[in-house]
Structure formats: structure tokens, C-alpha cells
Amino acid sequence: MNIHFIAIGGSAMHNLAIALHQNGYCVSGSDDTIHDPSKSRLEKYGLLPEKFGWFPEKITANLDVIILGMHAKKDNLELLEAQELGLKIYSYPEFLYEQSKDKTRVVIGGSHGKTTITSMILHVLNYHEKQVDYMVGAQLEGFETMVHLTQENDFIVLEGDEYLSSPIDMRPKFHLYKPNIALLSGIAWDHINVFPTFENYTEQFKIFTDSMVHGGIMVYNEEDPIVKEVVESSENHIQKYPYQTPNHHIENGVTYLETSEGDLPLEIFGTHNLQNLAGAKWICQHMGVDEDDFYEAIASFSGASKRLEKIAENASTVVFKDFAHSPSKVEATTKAVKKQYAERTILACLELHTYSSLNADFLAQYQGALKFADKAVVFYSPHAVKIKQLEEVTHIQIAAAFQREDLIIYTNPQEFKDFIFSENLKNTVLLLMSSGNYGGLDFEEVKQIL
Known part of the structure; x- marks a missing residue:
């Protein structure tokens, strides 16, 4: 072909x-x-x-x-x-569906957590040498490509993105997969250039739920009230399996999952990641992996690329890189880091880089998003605003949106870099949150500041 x-x-x-x-x-x-x-x-x-x-x-x-x-x-x-x-013209999600019509399609959806959950599932299946097809949004350790397609595998695991499919197919990607098994992790308004209201955005997840095959299995985060309402109000004939944050505790900077077999030390941390783990466990069980085997495998999961990725550490300083950019993700990530490193100063740096985050009408959604940081910095590039053909946002608008009097704001990449490299990072966690690179920041160079 x-x-x-x-x-x-x-x-x-x-x-x-x-x-x-x-x-x-x-x-x-x-x-x-x-x-x-x-x-x-x-x-x-x-x-x-x-x-x-x-x-x-x-x-x-x-x-x-x-x-x-x-x-x-x-x-x-x-x-x-x-x-x-x-x-014959396909969008890539449409093509993936055509390639998997005779497989059991497992689709992981939600405004946040879907890459991590998909990565957890694939990590567990790979650990136990269970072969599946897949498409995931991050490069995973031990996997050559983010897409794998075969004739023989029974399952395909798909990360279900709600963004549009192609310039001539304006349906969200995850509407095209028709899952047999699905998961919804959370719903928080995003992609405002496509979904102008929260109601319009939420509707896409209702359509996704109703697109499941009859008798399908929906695993969902019942601690998210919007997800709970979307799934539980659906009249689609599906089986519904709620999950919530599992019991855990933190000791000496390590998160322990409390299981029937004893406390299990994890390489990941944060309430959102523990919720992700609980959802991944349900999915794996529906794919034939029992609870004990799941725990054995998940203990070695260190995270998806750019999702709370530890890029440098010494005795008194840790540096994380994270893809967080939407308000809910920024707050969840910052809160997780503060909880894990309660005795350290949290220096959180956020780049406003996406269309939504640089839109003056959307900025108010960031109120309180950096409240768990001891020191908070926002960087944005006026050049990026021009490229996206948006009205320029001002320091005043950003300060008003985040509602932190001590918020530090940079628009010049060199000045931001000078700030990072001049800071005393002793007893500090440096958290770099962005879907970009702060106007050209070399993360390899950042590793050398410790």
C-alpha cells in the first residue's frame, strides 16, 4: 500500500x-x-x-x-x-480506527492525565510481556515509537485527544475511536479557540461517552464532579466503574501506596498521579492483569516524558520539567510538588505558551493556579502572542489573573534565564512548567546549575 x-x-x-x-x-x-x-x-x-x-x-x-x-x-x-x-483521505484518528475495527479498543480520555495513564498501562503490559497495539502522546522508555500497529494483537490502547482531527474533519479525535473500554480522568476547560464555552467543551465528553459500543466498560474518576455527572447521566448501555484516590502516605519524600500486601513505594507522587494509577489499575484488570501483578509492575514506573520529569537532583535541590500549562494542571502539579517536598522552597515557573493561556479572556481561569508555590514566576513571549494573532496581554492582566502580589513576570528569554541561573537553589525544588521552552531555554544547560 x-x-x-x-x-x-x-x-x-x-x-x-x-x-x-x-x-x-x-x-x-x-x-x-x-x-x-x-x-x-x-x-x-x-x-x-x-x-x-x-x-x-x-x-x-x-x-x-x-x-x-x-x-x-x-x-x-x-x-x-x-x-x-x-x-481516500483520512485523519490519523480515522485511520487508526480503520486499522483497529476488529480489535478491542481501549481509549483513555480526559483534559489531563491521559498521557500518564496510557503510559502506566503500557508500562504494566510491557513489564508482563503482554503484546498490544497502541498510540500514546509521549515517548516512553523501552518503546521505539509512540504508535504500534499489528495484524495479530487483540487490544489497541489509544490516548483519546479531544482536539480536532484534521482541517477537513472538525470532530474531536476521540469521537472517532468507538471504544470497547474507556476511561475519563478529569474535565477542565481547555482549547478555547475551538470550544468557546465550558458547556461546549463538556459536551464533547458526553458525545465520547455515548460513542462507546453497547455493553462497553467506562472507568471514570468519581472525584471529579463533572466527569461523574457526564458518565452517570449517560443513557448509553455501558458498564460504569468509578475510581478514586487510593490510600497512601508520604515518608521521607517517598510516596507509599497502601495495599493488601503491604506498603508499596512509588517513583511517582501527587494526588493526581495516584488517581491516574487507580484508573490505570482498573483498565489493566479489564485487560487481564490482576491486582498483584499490576502493583509489581507499577512500582518501577517513573513517569511519562515531560510529566513531572526529574531532570536534575543533588542533596538539597531537585529540578522537574512538566508539560502542565492549563490552570487545573498547573495547580495540581504545584500542589503535588509542595506536598511531596513540604520542607523545601518551591520555585514554580510557568510559561504561558498555548492559545488558551495567552488569551486575555481565558487568563482569569488561572486564579490560584500557583498558590501552592513559595515563589512564582510567569514567562510569556510577546512574539508567541503575535504568531497566534492574539491581542497582546499585559503584566497587569497577568498579575490580576493569578492574584499573587509577589508574582514575578518575564517576557524576555535572556532575563528569565539569568533569573534562574542566579537564584540560590539550596533546599529548593525548581519546577519548570511549559509546553514550550521559555523562548529557547536549554534544559541540558539547566541540569548543570546544581
């Missing part, structure tokens, strides 16, 4: 391209720009386009399938040519 990717450089797109190439398909692709790690990984497999840009001459009747990424636009020259030729 000949498959062409329009916008091959995306995180999920390039991993799907590599997975299909490994399965023997003839894969080609285009993009107007590709950054690492996508660039070097595509190059490794001989899939990196020779030139960046869009080339309609690449689109011929010999192609069996076009996979269209969200990075492309509706007027993309290659897309227009594919439409003109009447070729």
Missing part, C-alpha cells in the same frame, strides 16, 4: 508514518517545517522529505491513502490535488 502524509512532521503523524513504514508500507510525506525530535527520527528511517514545502506533483493516482495532519490548511496544495483525484 502507498501512503502519503500531508504534514508528516507532527508528533503523532511522524510516529504513525514510522509505524507503517516498519510494517512494510510504502510511506512518503510533506511538511513546510519539521523540528526535532520528529526531524531526526524521520531521517533515521529514510522518511524525511528532501525539501520542505507542499508539492502537488507528489499526489498521484498511485497513492492508496492520504493521511492528513492538523498542521495543514484547507487550501493546502497537496490536499486540493488529492481531493481533485478523488483519493
Whole structure:
């Protein structure tokens, strides 16, 4: 089969391209720009386009399938040519569904925690050498690609993103999977450029719940009132399995899970991660892993990439990098770090980088998000605001939104870097939260400050 990717450089797109190439398909692709790690990984497999840009001459009747990424636009020259030729065009979630119609589809959804939960499940299954297909949003230790597809595996585990599928398919990705087994971790308004109201955003999770196959299994976090209402009010004929934060305690900076077999030390911490663990346990049990085997495996789970990832540590200082950027994630992450390191100063640095976080109308959602930090810093790039064609936000608006009189605000990347490198970090946890890189901060260099 000949498959062409329009916008091959995306995180999920390039991993799907590599997975299909490994399965023997003839894969080609285009993009107007590709950054690492996508660039070097595509190059490794001989899939990196020779030139960046869009080339309609690449689109011929010999192609069996076009996979269209969200990075492309509706007027993309290659897309227009594919439409003109009447070729079969899929978004990547639509293609994944086509590849898994005869499998048991396990879909992990929610505004937060879905990457970590999916990673936990895959870690446990991998530990016990249980083979499954999968698609996950972070690079995992011990896994070559974020996408794996086979003919023979019975299960496929999919991270269920609520963002749109493609420029010509405006449905949220997770609406296309039709899960047999699903999980909802939490609902907190996000992606306001697509879902302008909280009600509109919440509706997508109701549609997801109703899209499950009849008789399917829904595992859900009953401590989240919105999730609880969405699942329990659904009239879809599904089995409902609630979960909540498991019993645990913290001793000398280590979180112990209290189990029937005794206290189990964990490498992860924080209420949100313990909830994630409880949800992952239910899913694994429904996939044939018993409780004792789950505990044995999860003890060695150290976290998904960029999710409370410890990048440096010495006797008196720890540095974490975290993907948190939405208000609920920022608050949960900061609270978890403060609880785990109660005797240390928590220096929390947040970059406002996403469309939602840089939108003046959304900023008020950040009220109290950094309240658990002893010192709080917000960085944003006026350049990023211009790229997203948003109205410029001001220091005054940010200070008013977070409602911290001692909030430190930077807009200059060098000044932010100078601040980090000049701080006395003794007896401190440095928490760097961003889906970007603070205007070019080298995290390898940050590791050297200890």
C-alpha cells in the first residue's frame, strides 16, 4: 500500500508514518517545517522529505491513502490535488480506527492525565510481556515509537485527544475511536479557540461517552464532579466503574501506596498521579492483569516524558520539567510538588505558551493556579502572542489573573534565564512548567546549575 502524509512532521503523524513504514508500507510525506525530535527520527528511517514545502506533483493516482495532519490548511496544495483525484483521505484518528475495527479498543480520555495513564498501562503490559497495539502522546522508555500497529494483537490502547482531527474533519479525535473500554480522568476547560464555552467543551465528553459500543466498560474518576455527572447521566448501555484516590502516605519524600500486601513505594507522587494509577489499575484488570501483578509492575514506573520529569537532583535541590500549562494542571502539579517536598522552597515557573493561556479572556481561569508555590514566576513571549494573532496581554492582566502580589513576570528569554541561573537553589525544588521552552531555554544547560 502507498501512503502519503500531508504534514508528516507532527508528533503523532511522524510516529504513525514510522509505524507503517516498519510494517512494510510504502510511506512518503510533506511538511513546510519539521523540528526535532520528529526531524531526526524521520531521517533515521529514510522518511524525511528532501525539501520542505507542499508539492502537488507528489499526489498521484498511485497513492492508496492520504493521511492528513492538523498542521495543514484547507487550501493546502497537496490536499486540493488529492481531493481533485478523488483519493481516500483520512485523519490519523480515522485511520487508526480503520486499522483497529476488529480489535478491542481501549481509549483513555480526559483534559489531563491521559498521557500518564496510557503510559502506566503500557508500562504494566510491557513489564508482563503482554503484546498490544497502541498510540500514546509521549515517548516512553523501552518503546521505539509512540504508535504500534499489528495484524495479530487483540487490544489497541489509544490516548483519546479531544482536539480536532484534521482541517477537513472538525470532530474531536476521540469521537472517532468507538471504544470497547474507556476511561475519563478529569474535565477542565481547555482549547478555547475551538470550544468557546465550558458547556461546549463538556459536551464533547458526553458525545465520547455515548460513542462507546453497547455493553462497553467506562472507568471514570468519581472525584471529579463533572466527569461523574457526564458518565452517570449517560443513557448509553455501558458498564460504569468509578475510581478514586487510593490510600497512601508520604515518608521521607517517598510516596507509599497502601495495599493488601503491604506498603508499596512509588517513583511517582501527587494526588493526581495516584488517581491516574487507580484508573490505570482498573483498565489493566479489564485487560487481564490482576491486582498483584499490576502493583509489581507499577512500582518501577517513573513517569511519562515531560510529566513531572526529574531532570536534575543533588542533596538539597531537585529540578522537574512538566508539560502542565492549563490552570487545573498547573495547580495540581504545584500542589503535588509542595506536598511531596513540604520542607523545601518551591520555585514554580510557568510559561504561558498555548492559545488558551495567552488569551486575555481565558487568563482569569488561572486564579490560584500557583498558590501552592513559595515563589512564582510567569514567562510569556510577546512574539508567541503575535504568531497566534492574539491581542497582546499585559503584566497587569497577568498579575490580576493569578492574584499573587509577589508574582514575578518575564517576557524576555535572556532575563528569565539569568533569573534562574542566579537564584540560590539550596533546599529548593525548581519546577519548570511549559509546553514550550521559555523562548529557547536549554534544559541540558539547566541540569548543570546544581
